[in-house]
Amino acid sequence: MRFMVIVKATKDSEAGVMPSEQLLTEMGNFNEELVKAGVMLAGEGLHPSSKGARIRFSGKTRTVIDGPFAETKELIAGFWLLQVKSKDEVIEWMKRCPNPFEGESELEIRQVFEAEDFGAEFTPELREQEDRLRAEAAKQANKG
Structure with missing residues (x-):
């Protein structure tokens, strides 16, 4: 199972305050x-x-909105992508994480969808396309 661990932003992270050496x-x-x-x-x-x-998408219309964005508690300051056996395992790992910011901070844990989660709608052709795209993306990432 893959999980994304989202580091929630704070006023300091949104102000561009960099982490200490420690x-x-x-x-x-x-x-x-x-x-x-x-x-x-x-x-x-x-x-x-x-x-x-x-x-922002509204039908066929696309609207670009430049930051900054107001609701700090809804913003992301960083992330991890982890491959573990269960949600309990990722929770145990993240309880050991250093506090990302001075004072209070928050991590959000979300499971990543896997191909089998989509059922019959994710046809063999779509699975093949997904596999091909992932392989190509990995190849491109290794070039850089």
């Missing part, structure tokens, strides 16, 4: 544990929403 060291050590255990697929921090944009 926190970077603690996070590096924690990420090293995840990698050595074979559960970490990816993990990154994100720039503040002031450097981002949203695209």
Whole structure:
């Protein structure tokens, strides 16, 4: 099972406050544990929403909205993508995580859909396309 662990933004992260050397060291050590255990697929921090944009869809209309965005508690400051056996396992890992920010912070854990979750609507042709695209994306990522 794959899970995305979402690091919720804070006022400081949205203001562009960078983590301390100590926190970077603690996070590096924690990420090293995840990698050595074979559960970490990816993990990154994100720039503040002031450097981002949203695209709103309404039928065929697309509207681009530049950041920053108001509701800090709804924003993402970073993420991990983990491959584990259960939600309980990812919870146990994340309880060991260093606090991402001074004071209070929050992580959200969400399971990633797998092909079999979509049922019959995800036809063999669509599965083949998905596999081909994932392989091509991995090949492109290895070039960089």
